[in-house]
Amino acid sequence: MLWHAGNEDEEREYFSVLMKAFGELGYVEGKNVEFLHRYPAERIDRFDELAKELVDNKSDVIVSVNIRGSVALKRITHTTPVVFVIAADPVSNKLVESLSRPGGNMTGLSLMAGDLSGKRVALLKEAVPELKRLAFVIDPSDPNSNQIGDAKKTVDALGLSSGEVRVSGPEALEEVFAAIAKEGYDGAMIAGSMFFNERKRVGAAALANRVPTISQIAETVPYGLLMSYGPDFPDYFRRAAGLTDRILKGASPANLPVEQPTRFRQVVNLKVAKALGLIIPPSLLVNSDETIE
Numbered sequence: 139m140l141w142h143a144g145n146e147d148e149e150r151e152y153f154s155v156l157m158k159a160f161g162e163l164g165y166v167e168g169k170n171v172e173f174l175h176r177y178p179a180e181r182i183d184r185f186d187e188l189a190k191e192l193v194d195n196k197s198d199v200i201v202s203v204n205i206r207g208s209v210a211l212k213r214i215t216h217t218t219p220v221v222f223v224i225a226a227d228p229v230s231n232k233l234v235e236s237l238s239r240p241g242g243n244m245t246g247l248s249l250m251a252g253d254l255s256g257k258r259v260a261l262l263k264e265a266v267p268e269l270k271r272l273a274f275v276i277d278p279s280d281p282n283s284n285q286i287g288d289a290k291k292t293v294d295a296l297g298l299s300s301g302e303v304r305v306s307g308p309e310a311l312e313e314v315f316a317a318i319a320k321e322g323y324d325g326a327m328i329a330g331s332m333f334f335n336e337r338k339r340v341g342a343a344a345l346a347n348r349v350p351t352i353s354q355i356a357e358t359v360p361y362g363l364l365m366s367y368g369p370d371f372p373d374y375f376r377r378a379a380g381l382t383d384r385i386l387k388g389a390s391p392a393n394l395p396v397e398q399p400t401r402f403r404q405v406v407n408l409k410v411a412k413a414l415g416l417i418i419p420p421s422l423l424v425n426s427d428e429t430i431e
Contacts, residue, residue, distance in 0.1 A: 139156075139173060139174065139175045139176065139200075139201050139203075140176050140178070140185070140188060140189060140192060140200060140201070140202045140203060140207040140210075140211070141153075141175065141176065141177050141178070141203050141207075142177075142178060142180060142203050142204040142206065142207065142331045142335065143177060143179060143180065143335045144177050144178075144179035144180070144335075145177050145179075146175065146177075148177075148335060149177075149203075151357045151372070152203070152357075152371065152372065152375050155372045155375045155376060156201075156375040156376075156378065156379055157173075159375065159376040159378075159379035159380070160173075160379050160382075160383075163379060163380070163383045165383075174192060174195060174197060176188040176191065176192060178206075178207070180308075180331070180332055180335055182206065182279060185206045185207050185209075185210040186210045186213070186214070188207075189202075189207060189210040189211045189214050190214050192211075192218075193211070193214050193215045193218050197218060198219070198385075198386060199218075199219045199220070199221060199382050199385050199386060200218055200219070200220045200221070201220075201221045201223065201378055201382055202220055202221070202222045202223065202246075203223050203224060203331075204223070204224050204225075204280075204331045205222070205224065205225050205226065205231060205280065205281050205331075206279075206280070206331070207222075208220065208222040208225060208228075208231070208233055208244070208246075209231060209233070209281075211244075212232065212233055212244065215243065216242065216243055217243055218243060219243055219244075219385045219390075219391045220243060220244045220245075220246075220391065221244075221245060221246045221378050221381045221382050221385065221391070222244060222245075222246030222247070223246060223247055223374055223375060223378045224247070224249055224331070224371070224374065225246060225247070225248060225249055226248075226249040226281060227248070227249075227281075228244075228246065228248055228396055231281060233246075234396055237395060237396040237398070238395050238396075239392070239393070239395070240391055240392055240393075240394065240395070240396060241392050242391065242392055243391050243392070244391055245381060245391040245392075245394040245395070245396055246378065246381065246396060246397070247374050247377060247378065247381075247396065247397045247398075247399070248396050248397070248398055248399075249369065249399070253288060254288075254354065254367065254368055254369075254402075255286050255287070255288045255289035255292075255327070255329070255354075256288035256289050256291055256292035257292075257367055258289065258327055258352050258354065258367050258368070259272065259289045259292040259293055259296070259298075259327065260292055260296070261352065261365065261367050261404070261422065262325050262327065262350065262352045262364070262365070263296055263298070264419060264421075264422050265350065265352075265364060265365060265406070265411070265416065265418055265419070265422055266324060266325050266350045266364075266416060268324060269298065269324045269325045269350075270298060270299065270324055271298065271299050271300065271301070271322060271323050271324050271325075272293060272298055272299070272300045272301075272323065272324070272325050272326070272327060273300070273301055273302075273303045273318045273323040273325070273326040273327070273349075274286050274289065274300060274301070274302045274303065274326075274327055275303050275305060275314065275318070275326050275327065275328045275333070275351075276302055276303065276304050276305065276329075276330070277304075277305050277330040277331075277332045277333070278304050278305075280330040280331060280332060283328075283329050283330030283332075283333075286302075286327075286329070289327065301321075301323070303317070303318055303323075303326075305332070307332075308332065308335075308336045308339060311336060311339050311340055311343050312339070312343045312346075314343070315340075315343035315344055315346070315347045315349055316343075316347050318347065318349050319347040319348060319349055323349065324350070325349065325350045325351065325352070325364075326344065326349050326350070326351040326352075327351070327352050327353075328340065328351060328352075328353050328358075328363075329353070329354050333353065333355075333358065334355050334357070334358055337355075337357070337358040337361045338361050340358065340361065340362070340363070341358065341360075341361030341362025341363050342361070342362055343362075344362050344363060344364075345362035345410060345413060348414055350364040350410075350414055350416065351363045351364055352364060352365050352366060352367065353365075353366045353368070354366060354367065354368030354369070355368060355371060356368070356370075356371070356403045356405040356427075356428070357371065359405045359406075359407050359430060360407065360430055362407075362410060363407060363410065364406070364407055364410050364411060364414070364416070365404070365405060365406045365407060366403070366404070366405045367402065367403070367404045367405075368402065368403065369399035369401065369402055369403075370399070370401035370402060370403050373399075373400075373401050374399070377397060381394060381397070403427045403428070404425060404426045404427050404428075405426060405427060405428045405429070405430065406418055406422065406423065406426045406428075406429050406430070407429075407430040408429050408430060408431045409430060409431065410430075
């Protein structure tokens with residue numbers, strides 16, 4: 139298991155889901171399986187180092203949580219089976235030849251991030267009627283953070299303006315959100331694993347600077363974001379366990395199609411809305427899967 143955060147606690151929302159899914163498939167650690175967990179703590183050099191370590195340990199299958207780990211593994215091995223969990227575009231990132239026929243040692247789940255970014259812009263505008271200028275908060279080292287093509291189209295269609303605000307690292311988050319507020323942005327959109335890993339810091343900075351912020355990850359919303367819309371990520375991890383099980387039972391990754399999201403979640407944080415002086419339209423609440431009060 140090649141994670142992206144620094145330890146099990148930082149991954150707890152998904153760690154528990156994945157381990158439960160393996161347990162339900164009959165995998166019992168110490169009896170019929172050994173799990174090797176590696177935590178790069180979002181350090182780019184550590185992804186390569188730990189990917190090589192897992193390959194050298196002759197792992198039967200490696201589950202790679204994010205795109206950095208998957209790209210590192212692609213460089214290191216063409217034989218060890220890999221199941222990637224979160225990849226915005228596994229074809230353009232050259233993890234697989236195509237979604238229907240991966241053709242190599244990798245398969246997994248496609249994030250479809252670009253296809254949903256426009257929807258997130260529209261939802262944020264619905265929640266924040268005064269939204270006129272939107273900040274795309276980007277981690278330039280993370281390909282998943284740059285999938286905003288459809289978002290820019292929606293910005294134009296709604297008559298909004300936008301700008302990209304780049305984050306050099308976790309230590310810059312407070313400064314970045316302060317700058318977003320100072321420069322007159324009415325809202326922000328985030329995407330990428332660093333923002334999940336630093337969800338407490340991101341939420342606190344967004345709320346402290348009164349920046350209504352939307353994410354693709356529902357599990358980040360309780361920490362101070364206004365809302366989220368995106369794939370059901372716990373479901374991704376359950377499905378990743380299923381793909382791993384099929385490979386361990388003899389299936390080839392080359393012949394297992396990359397799966398698309400089938401479930402989406404919309405979460406609204408009414409506590410944050412109240413703190414920001416926003417009244418969320420009933421139409422948006424009716425379509426939400428969860429509200430935080």
